[in-house]
Every structure is written in structure tokens, then in C-alpha cells.
Amino acid sequence: MRAYFVTGTDTGVGKTTITAGLAGCIRNLGINVGIMKPIATGLTEKKGYKSKDVAILSEASGTNDPEDLVNPIFLPALASPYDASKLLNMPIDMPLIFTKFKKLLSTYDVVLVEGIGGIMTPITKNFFVVDMIKAMALEVIIVTRASLGTLNHTVMTCKMCKDNDIKIKGLIINNFDEKGTMAEKNAPTTIYELTGINILGTIPFIKDFNDINMMVKTIERNIDIQSLIS
Ligand SMILES: Nc1ncnc2c1ncn2[C@@H]1O[C@H](COP(=O)(O)OP(=O)(O)OP(=O)(O)O)[C@@H](O)[C@H]1O
Ligand SMILES: [Mg+2]
Structure with missing residues (x-):
């Protein structure tokens, strides 16, 4: 069993x-893959x-789990979980999340859990x-x-993981443009130099992106899926 x-x-x-996209790739290998979005906010x-x-993750993974299993906490406000919870007067039941997980x-x-916001988003x-x-206890x-601007955000995120003894499987650089600015082109090399964290792959910006299978195919070309599941 692997979970990320x-x-x-x-x-x-x-x-x-x-x-x-990762869930779709893993599913294409015939592996039983589940998804979770413990906390979602928004419209x-x-x-x-x-x-x-949750709709996108469920469709890509081919799972049909009840929403309260894969997304135990939904707060209908465009805000961080902390702000949404205060605004709506809805306390966040963390034990419930861990039970469903x-x-x-x-x-x-294999279970893929999508976070919310970034690593220091308040719950x-x-x-x-x-x-x-x-x-x-997830990698x-x-x-x-x-x-x-990505160097600042990426170095801080990796440092927070390291300081908290959280294992990092690797980084995925999304919307990568190999013909982009100097900063963009250098990002994979510089991020690796600064963090020492494995870059699992770069994913280009997909023009007219409207079907998750476009992402599945792109990930299949750019990321070694086997290294995530073995
Ligand atoms: N490589 C890509 N090519 C084209 N469009 C992309 C690509 N990656 C993401 N997008 C688009 O960018 C938008 C933001 O992506 P996404 O919703 O996956 O971000 P997120 O980090 O999950 O956001 P949130 O913090 O709201 O959960 C979406 O409209 C998505 O379709
Ligand atoms: Mg999201």
C-alpha cells in the first residue's frame, strides 16, 4: 500500500x-487507486x-465513493479552512478526517490525498x-x-517539510515552459540545487486543456509512475 x-x-x-492525472495513470496500470480531499472550501x-x-479527482480515479468519505469536510466559502470555519461557525472535525482516511x-x-492551499494553510x-x-504520517x-517567485515558495515548502520530519517523494513542476523566461527555464535545475529534492518531472502548460485524459497522457510521458508505486 502506498499513499501520498x-x-x-x-x-x-x-x-x-x-x-x-496521477490517479488516472495509476488506474491505467490496473491498480486500485483511491483519492481523498480531506478539506475543501469554495463555491x-x-x-x-x-x-x-472532488468531482475531478473521483472521475479521474474512476472511484465512486460517497462524498462524505472522500471529502469529510466541505466549507462553502471562498476562504482558508480556518477563515471559512470561523465565518460559517462550523468547527473542523479532525478525528472524522482521520477515520475516513x-x-x-x-x-x-494506492491513495492520493490532495491538500488545500499550501503547507502553512491554517485549518x-x-x-x-x-x-x-x-x-x-504521509510522504x-x-x-x-x-x-x-517559485524559488522562494518552493524552498520554504521543502524546509517546512524537513523541519517537521516529513518525507518528500519529490517535486512536480507544473505549467513548465521550456521556451519561457530565464527564471522559468532554470527553475528545475536551481530548485534541485537549492533543495536537493528529486524532481519527479516537469509538466508543460497544456493549451486548450479540457479533458483530464490530456493530463494523464502528459504525465505518462513526463513522470516515472512506476517509481511512485513500487
Ligand atoms: N499543466 C496545465 N496546463 C493547463 N492548465 C492547467 C495545468 N495545470 C493546471 N491547470 C489549470 O489551472 C487551474 C488551477 O489548477 P488546479 O485546480 O489543479 O490547482 P490547485 O492547486 O488544485 O488549486 P486549489 O488550491 O484551488 O485546490 C485549473 O483551471 C486547471 O485546469
Ligand atoms: Mg485543488
């Missing part, structure tokens, strides 16, 4: 897209799953995403970007 927590250097870096979808991230672990051969005043990762995959 997919975190990012920021919100919107591509955690859902990459997690869904409620009009149809199907409340959380858009254990159930998924016992059901699937409560004294409990951050980094603490949730530790409590789940992380960090999704980052290549554009200017």
Missing part, C-alpha cells in the same frame, strides 16, 4: 490537476459533488496543513510552478 499527500507551493498551482457545485476538486487506506492499494488557529500531513509530493 499532494501539497503545493500555493493555491492554484495544479494540485487537483496533477493528483487527478458549492450545482450538480454532483459539492466540491469541484483509515477507511480509504484499507480499501485501496484551526494552531493546526496547519503541515500538522495534518504529520498526523496522517508528500509537492506541486510547484516554474515562473519567477
Whole structure:
């Protein structure tokens, strides 16, 4: 059984897209792969799953688990879990998350857990995403970007993991443009030099991206999936 927590250097870096793509790749290998989004915030979808991230992850993995199993906490506000929880007066039940997580672990051969925001996104005043990762005892995959500013965010994210004894499986640099600015082109090399963390792969910006299978195929070309599951 392998499980990973997919975190990012920021919100919107591509955690859902990459997690869904990885799940699709693992599924294509005939492996029983489950997904989880322990906490989601944001607008409620009009149809199907409340959380858009959960809808994307479920579709890509081919799972049909109840929403309250894969996403025990949904807070309908465009805010961090901490702010949303205060705003809506909805306390976040962490033990519930851990119970559901254990159930998924016992059901699937591989489980991919998408975080929320970045590593220091607050869940409560004294409990951050980094603490949730530790409590789940998961190895992380960090999704980052290549554009200017990424060195700061990436180095800080890796340092928080190291300081908290969280093992990092590797980094995935998303929306990579090999013909981009000097900063973008250098990002993979410089990130590796600064962090010493394995770069699992770079994923290009996919023009007219509208189908998760486009991401599955791109990941199959750019990332050694076998190294994640063996
Ligand atoms: N490589 C890519 N090529 C094209 N579009 C992409 C790529 N990666 C992500 N996107 C798009 O960028 C947007 C943000 O990606 P995504 O939702 O996966 O980020 P996230 O880190 O999960 O965000 P959140 O913090 O809200 O959960 C989405 O519209 C997604 O389709
Ligand atoms: Mg997401």
C-alpha cells in the first residue's frame, strides 16, 4: 500500500490537476487507486459533488465513493479552512478526517490525498496543513510552478517539510515552459540545487486543456509512475 499527500507551493498551482492525472495513470496500470480531499472550501457545485476538486479527482480515479468519505469536510466559502470555519461557525472535525482516511487506506492499494492551499494553510488557529500531513504520517509530493517567485515558495515548502520530519517523494513542476523566461527555464535545475529534492518531472502548460485524459497522457510521458508505486 502506498499513499501520498499532494501539497503545493500555493493555491492554484495544479494540485487537483496533477493528483487527478496521477490517479488516472495509476488506474491505467490496473491498480486500485483511491483519492481523498480531506478539506475543501469554495463555491458549492450545482450538480454532483459539492466540491469541484472532488468531482475531478473521483472521475479521474474512476472511484465512486460517497462524498462524505472522500471529502469529510466541505466549507462553502471562498476562504482558508480556518477563515471559512470561523465565518460559517462550523468547527473542523479532525478525528472524522482521520477515520475516513483509515477507511480509504484499507480499501485501496494506492491513495492520493490532495491538500488545500499550501503547507502553512491554517485549518484551526494552531493546526496547519503541515500538522495534518504529520498526523496522517504521509510522504508528500509537492506541486510547484516554474515562473519567477517559485524559488522562494518552493524552498520554504521543502524546509517546512524537513523541519517537521516529513518525507518528500519529490517535486512536480507544473505549467513548465521550456521556451519561457530565464527564471522559468532554470527553475528545475536551481530548485534541485537549492533543495536537493528529486524532481519527479516537469509538466508543460497544456493549451486548450479540457479533458483530464490530456493530463494523464502528459504525465505518462513526463513522470516515472512506476517509481511512485513500487
Ligand atoms: N499543466 C496545465 N496546463 C493547463 N492548465 C492547467 C495545468 N495545470 C493546471 N491547470 C489549470 O489551472 C487551474 C488551477 O489548477 P488546479 O485546480 O489543479 O490547482 P490547485 O492547486 O488544485 O488549486 P486549489 O488550491 O484551488 O485546490 C485549473 O483551471 C486547471 O485546469
Ligand atoms: Mg485543488
